[in-house]
Amino acid sequence: MPSDDVTSPFLIPGLLDVFRSKGIKRCIYYEPVEEKGLFSLNQTAASDVCGLLRADMIIADEKRRAAFMSIYDSFTTLFLMEEQDIQSVVRAMNWEAVICSDTACINWYSQ
Structure with a gap:
């Protein structure tokens, strides 16, 4: 079983896809x-x-157009992408997500 402080290995195949x-x-x-x-x-x-x-851990493409980050001692993972239609990516992968706009502050989760 995965540790509480490590990203679930069940997320990785979809992320790579x-x-x-x-x-x-x-x-x-x-x-x-x-x-x-x-x-x-x-x-x-x-x-x-x-x-x-x-x-x-941060995993990003070489051109840094997309990135995935896990945050220690948190159940939070972030997926950042320049894609305009991020909702279709979230829906296709069946991910649970909070989708932020360009005006979202960096610490939206603590608000």
Whole structure:
């Protein structure tokens, strides 16, 4: 079973599918303290990405048009994308989401 402080591995296959559907070939991952790297979406299995996950982790495409972030000690994950119709992505992936507009403040969740 996943730890409370690590992103659920059940989210990762869908996340990678969204990246692939947008024509993204390679992703960068960051762990704020220790780790960073690059992986190819066509050569990396979801289980391999799950092995990279830490409590605080960012996965983004190389051009930083889309990013996924897990927040330590929180049940919050963020998915950020330049896509104009983010609602269709959320609906297609059957994700539960709060969709923010351009005018949303950065700390909307604490309001």
